[in-house]
Amino acid sequence: MVTNASAPTVYLDHNATSRLRPEAMAAMMSALGQAANPSSVHAAGRRARATVEDGRAAVAALVAAPAPHVIFTSGGTEANALALASAARWASRVIVGATEHEAVAANAAASGLPVEIWPVDANGVADLDWLQARLGGWEAAERPFVALMLANNETGVIQPVAEAAAIVRGANGRLHVDAVQAAGKIEIDMTALGADSVALSAHKLGGPQGVGALVGADGIQLRPLLRGGGQERGLRAGTENVAGIAGFAAAAQAAERDLDSYQAQAVWRDQAAERLVAMGAIVVGEAAPRLPNTLCVAAPEFSAQLQVMGLDLEGVMISAGAACSSGRVKPSGVLTAMGLSDLAGCAIRASGGWTTTEQDWNRFADVWCAVYGRHMTRARMKEFA
Numbered sequence: 054m055v056t057n058a059s060a061p062t063v064y065l066d067h068n069a070t071s072r073l074r075p076e077a078m079a080a081m082m083s084a085l086g087q088a089a090n091p092s093s094v095h096a097a098g099r100r101a102r103a104t105v106e107d108g109r110a111a112v113a114a115l116v117a118a119p120a121p122h123v124i125f126t127s128g129g130t131e132a133n134a135l136a137l138a139s140a141a142r143w144a145s146r147v148i149v150g151a152t153e154h155e156a157v158a159a160n161a162a163a164s165g166l167p168v169e170i171w172p173v174d175a176n177g178v179a180d181l182d183w184l185q186a187r188l189g190g191w192e193a194a195e196r197p198f199v200a201l202m203l204a205n206n207e208t209g210v211i212q213p214v215a216e217a218a219a220i221v222r223g224a225n226g227r228l229h230v231d232a233v234q235a236a237g238k239i240e241i242d243m244t245a246l247g248a249d250s251v252a253l254s255a256h257k258l259g260g261p262q263g264v265g266a267l268v269g270a271d272g273i274q275l276r277p278l279l280r281g282g283g284q285e286r287g288l289r290a291g292t293e294n295v296a297g298i299a300g301f302a303a304a305a306q307a308a309e310r311d312l313d314s315y316q317a318q319a320v321w322r323d324q325a326a327e328r329l330v331a332m333g334a335i336v337v338g339e340a341a342p343r344l345p346n347t348l349c350v351a352a353p354e355f356s357a358q359l360q361v362m363g364l365d366l367e368g369v370m371i372s373a374g375a376a377c378s379s380g381r382v383k384p385s386g387v388l389t390a391m392g393l394s395d396l397a398g399c400a401i402r403a404s405g406g407w408t409t410t411e412q413d414w415n416r417f418a419d420v421w422c423a424v425y426g427r428h429m430t431r432a433r434m435k436e437f438a
């Protein structure tokens with residue numbers, strides 16, 4: 054295979070990390086240029102404090118929450134971990150959606166509480182009847198802590214969070230929502246969702262890696278993971294990542310401004326999907342509401358690893374359904390939970406973002422169809438050999 058060096062590269066991996074927005078870069082450079090500790094009382098310290106507090110207001114606005122409810126963390130993983138660690142303060146059990154990110158699933162397991170998995174249907178949507186039945190039979194003294202993501206990182210499937218919140222509230226429980234993938238792609242109103250806490254991450258919406266937030270509703274009892282200098286109202290010790298927060302805030306504002314642009318993105322994505330489907334691919338979660346930027350497709354006889362490599366050789370960057378931190382591809386646990394284990398090793402994810410154009414989606418479809426066509430020809434030739 055010869056790499057087409059003259060072809061433009063296409064980045065369709067915004068769900069892994071979005072491109073850094075110029076607004077975020079500028080805000081970070083400015084904050085880095087005047088580095089000071091926000092806890093210092095002198096003028097430079099007060100300027101740094103203002104950057105952090107302005108950032109808090111901008112991040113709060115992203116989920117329509119009051120600014121003081123935002124606790125800055127090192128990212129989405131820590132935000133989820135803080136919520137799950139706090140569950141042990143008052144809950145007797147944890148229920149987590151079957152397609153949650155590891156940042157939720159692993160921290161639920163580490164909470165020390167019994168964990169139950171809340172099943173999803175074949176489209177990846179959490180089964181509300183199951184939750185109703187499960188919490189209906191709950192002992193009055195037991196308090197459930199439920200975690201349900203707003204949108205899935207692999208399939209883009211959007212969960213019925215507001216409906217789930219009503220059921221959880223009826224059982225005196227609390228609902229934590231991992232909104233890491235949804236934020237900046239769809240509108241979020243934390244109160245309308247009925248979420249008690251929401252996890253966010255800057256790098257999924259055009260901010261820097263290594264900064265995120267847990268937004269906790271009024272009265273939520275949190276247990277800090279990190280103790281020390283008492284920053285973030287004693288809930289997350291450590292000198293604030295001022296430049297990271299500045300970048301997060303600028304990206305959040307830009308993402309909110311650009312929300313409408315995702316309508317066009319969904320059209321381009323669906324046009325590309327149609328071409329893949331015509332070749333034999335299956336769109337995962339197609340019948341469910343999905344993020345406008347995410348396409349998860351499975352090609353039954355074509356491993357995800359070969360698809361990712363074949364496209365990469367042509368300058369098109371996508372992900373396999375799930376990539377572990379080693380970079381190796383493992384079968385998708387999300388698809389397995391959806392009852393699609395046959396497809397779990399051959400699903401890829403293309404995810405657009407603020408830099409993505411119609412041409413990008415077209416080129417992705419061109420290259421995928423060519424790579425798939427070559428693969429199938431080779432496979433057939435082997436059969437006849």
Ligand code: PLP
Pocket residue numbers: 068069127128129130131133154156202204205206231233234254255256263264265
């Ligand atoms: N939750 C979801 C749904 C994610 O997709 C990710 C990252 O991929 C995380 C949490 C973790 O976020 P971070 O990379 O900021 O720790």
